[in-house]
Amino acid sequence: MNKERRKFLGYLLKGAAGSLYLMLPMPVKVPLQLSTVGGREKYNPREHEFVFLVDINRCIGCGSCCVADKREYQVPDGQYRTWVERYIITEDGEVFVDSPKGALNGYPEPRQVDKPIRDAFFVPKLCNMCEEPACVQVCPVGATFKTDDGFVLIDYKRCIGCAYCVQACPYGVRYIHKKKRTADKCTWCYHRVRRGLLPACVNACPTKARKFGDLRDENSEVARIIKSSEPLFVLKPDMGTFPRLQYLHLRQEVI
Secondary structure: OHHHHHHHHHHHHHHOHHHHHHOOOOOOEEOOOOEEEOOOEEEOHHHOOEEEEEEOOOOOOOOHHHHHHHHHHOOOOOOOOOEEEEEEEEOOOOEEEEOHHHHOOOOOOOOOOOOOEEEEEEEEEOOOOOOOOHHHHHOOOOOEEEEOOOOEEEOOOOOOOOOHHHHHOOOOOOEEOOOOOOEEOOOOOHHHHOOOOOOHHHHHOOOOOEEEEEOOOOOOHHHHHHHOOOOEEOOOHHHOOOOOEEEEOOOOOOO
């Protein structure tokens, strides 16, 4: 019955693109039930405010984060929930960007550029967990939703694979899963966070370029960084999505 429903809705959407906005639901914020963590405490999503920080100066492009993510979620070949881009800036200001296999194997070979190079650095990419997510607004069946603790997630049972959210995301972090045929993306390892664990990619980063924590915890590293005078940046600030993913030492060429 579920397959028939998805097939019907998929057909309906293909033929009704012109009237899509008549179908769009209001953004959904789903309250999650309290759950026991380790038999000792309960997780209340309303008591947390998580942020993800990435320090560009620390990233070495090793790809450990991508490997950890692929193992955690069995991500199909050629698709990535997180990846790392290499930026090469020449002396005359030309910018070269690449990400072979999403940096899954790191960057063992230097990129050949026939110009003097001024600078080079790596930029990890993942879901921005926007405060105002465009993907939630365009989902016609409410499969993409926002939780009380600010995570933007996907209900795979409701998703019909229409790809409207993929097109709406200004950061290119969504894709249609090759096997599941539903939308997919980075979730900041929500299943781990609810159990008091760090996201898999944060655990795997050897240089601590990825930092994750709760702003409600004043002793957390992310809370201290945000309260300091260290400048923080977000990708595409003009989009008005207000990402929770923030970068330290992000260069102008990336923004």
